[in-house]
Amino acid sequence: MIPNILSIAGSDPSGGAGIQADIKAISASGGYAMAALTALTAQNTQGVTGVHLVPPGFVAEQIDAVFADVAVHAVKIGMIATAEIAEAVAEVLARRRPAHVVLDPVMVAKGGARLLDPEAVETMRRRLLPLADIVTPNLPEAAALTGLPEARSAAEMPEAAAALRALGARGVLLKGGHLGGEASPDLLLTASGETWLPGARVATRNTHGTGCSLSAALAAELAKGAPPVEAARRAKAFVAASIAAAGRLSVGSGAGPIHHFHRMETDR
DSSP states (O other): OOOEEEEEEEEOTTSSSHHHHHHHHHHHTTOEEEEEEEEEEEEETTEEEEEEEOOHHHHHHHHHHHHHHSOOOEEEEOOOBSHHHHHHHHHHHHHHOOSOEEEOOOOBOTTSOBOBOTTHHHHIIIIIGGGOSEEOOBHHHHHHHHOSOOOOSGGGHHHHHHHHHHTTOSOEEEEOGGGOSSBOOEEEEETTEEEEEOOBOOOOSOOBTHHHHHHHHHHHHHHTTOOHHHHHHHHHHHHHHHHHTGGGOOOOSSSOBOOTTHHHHHHO
16 A cells, blocks of 8 residues: 655755655655745745745635645655644644654754744644654754753764654654764654664765655655654655665756655656
8 A cells, every 4th residue: 555645844945845845755765755835935946035925714624625635645844934824733643643753853954944833843842742652853953952052962862752742743754964074873762762873974965855755754664654763764865865866867057956756766
């Protein structure tokens, strides 16, 4: 059976991040992708120039419409933008109770544009974290959610992950890409304990949408029945390979997208 995965996120018209990246990552991971939009953005590989929010009630209506007709096997939550949208999403998901929820706490775009209102952080912490099977923050996002100083080494990452679990998330995939250096370690913390997911850093500027793609692929793997550790390993491997193949694309003059469909190209 091909599982159905719903992404709740913002749109990127250049196709590198947001809903567009989620649809590609879910599809490449063997799932059927669906989308409920929270915002329209004007952006490209060089940055975000505008954001047009979808009314919270209509965000909820989109989600309800999908659940009313389709068996949803997992939900990925990305760009939420405001406290009101966060509340609307939380209310619907608390009522619909999907089997798997992956929360990517998107706060800032790759180019530096803020994608989450500061007052929405508390709503995300209070309403969305407790719904998440796995939350996938980078180190600055983890610091914003927990109030702890940003981790500056791998040794400091377990404290941040534990603090996120204490806030209600059942699992945490804490991304270590902001540490710098040649390695890019991620830490998965669940009730079963810690699992480190090592990875080498790829020297490329084409990393637009990596966080979106990782969380979407993770949701797809969970929906396919993989346990959290295996799902996280598969999702990380998929994104790493997509980054490594990104140079075969020619999209824009800034931070380019990753190559979600590199497997199809290889198989031809």
